[in-house]
Structure formats: C-alpha cells, structure tokens
Amino acid sequence: MDIKTQKKNSSKKMNQKKIEQAVRLLLEGVGEDPERPGLKGTPQRVARMMEDILGGTQTDPVKDLEVFQDERHDEMVMIRNIPLYSFCEHHLLPFAGVAHVAYIPKEGRIIGLSKIARLVDTLARRLQVQERLTKQVADILNATLNPLGVMVVIEAEHLCMSMRGIKKPKAVTITSAVRGSFRTNPATRAEAMMLLKGGFPSGKET
Numbered sequence: 001m002d003i004k005t006q007k008k009n010s011s012k013k014m015n016q017k018k019i020e021q022a023v024r025l026l027l028e029g030v031g032e033d034p035e036r037p038g039l040k041g042t043p044q045r046v047a048r049m050m051e052d053i054l055g056g057t058q059t060d061p062v063k064d065l066e067v068f069q070d071e072r073h074d075e076m077v078m079i080r081n082i083p084l085y086s087f088c089e090h091h092l093l094p095f096a097g098v099a100h101v102a103y104i105p106k107e108g109r110i111i112g113l114s115k116i117a118r119l120v121d122t123l124a125r126r127l128q129v130q131e132r133l134t135k136q137v138a139d140i141l142n143a144t145l146n147p148l149g150v151m152v153v154i155e156a157e158h159l160c161m162s163m164r165g166i167k168k169p170k171a172v173t174i175t176s177a178v179r180g181s182f183r184t185n186p187a188t189r190a191e192a193m194m195l196l197k198g199g200f201p202s203g204k205e206t
C-alpha cells in the first residue's frame, strides 16, 4: 500500500464498538468464555489500547514535519536507536526494534530531531510490514526535505517469527532504504555504516 492509499484509509475513524465485538468473537472462537471475570473487561480494554498502539493509522505523518533553514549545516545528521513498536499486518503480532535514520541536508534544510523520531513512531503505529515501514520513512523525509541523501535502517524482532511458525526467537530482521548520495557515493555510505555501528570515521572508537 502506498502512502496515498494509506492516507485515504486513515480518514476513517477507529470504531471502538466494532473492535469490542471482534474481540468478543475472537475469545469465543478460541473457546473462551468472554463473560468470565478475567475476560469481562477485555474487549473494552483492547479497543482502548488499539487507539494507542494503532493510532498512527489516523495520523498524517507529514503534518508535523516542520523544515528549518540553517545555512551552516550541510553535514550528515544521524539518529541511532530510535525505539519502535509496530504490528505485522500478516499475523497481527508485534515486531519491535530500533530505527536508525540519517540524512545529509541540502541548502541548509533541516528538521527537528524529535520530529524524525515522531515520524518513525506514527508510521510504526499502524499495521505494517517492516520493508514498507523502512521505505516510507525514507520516502517521506526525501520528499519533505529534498536532502542530498537519506538512509533508513530498521532492525526488529518479529513475534510472528519468534513464537509461531519457524520459532526463531532473537532472529533480527534488518531492512534498509537508501536514497540520493548514500546510494551513489560509496564513501558517504561507508561513513554512515560506521556511525550506525557506533564507530567514528576517523577510527576513534569510544
């Protein structure tokens, strides 16, 4: 699904009643009694929780991305280890990990660091696949900032791989989306990879 389709879908409000009904059915479906004390409040609790954990579905990710002009800044900006929690749309199970986002400003156009973390958060709090989430973060930053380059790397553990199917806990899926000079300039890309691992291009390690 591209951003436009997702945006169009996102105009729909979340329907608490439908979620409650669905959870009740699910409980019945797995052979539980939705009326037993421990489960009585569960449909409402899950419905309220959905507002939070899938709330990005109703949020326009671009809205808050204010661009600043700072002529002095034309070097790489990288935020490492932005925590993320998202949902695999194939199994409705969480995947969780970190995002690393780097960009090189063009003509001094920069963006607040917290806005980048917010962008990751908004796009993660939807039904996703990791590949698309990675691409969306890169494409939105690319379109908003028109920078010299953007690189997004996401590392995540998928519960649908850990607790079901092939049952491989701790397996980490890594996806990347690379645009502009990160793609075309090997030195830039190498510098980014070095920073991403916590090193410094000069060889100094902390």
Ligand SMILES: [Zn+2]
Binding pocket: 088, 089, 090, 091, 092, 093, 158, 160, 161
């Ligand atoms: Zn899955």
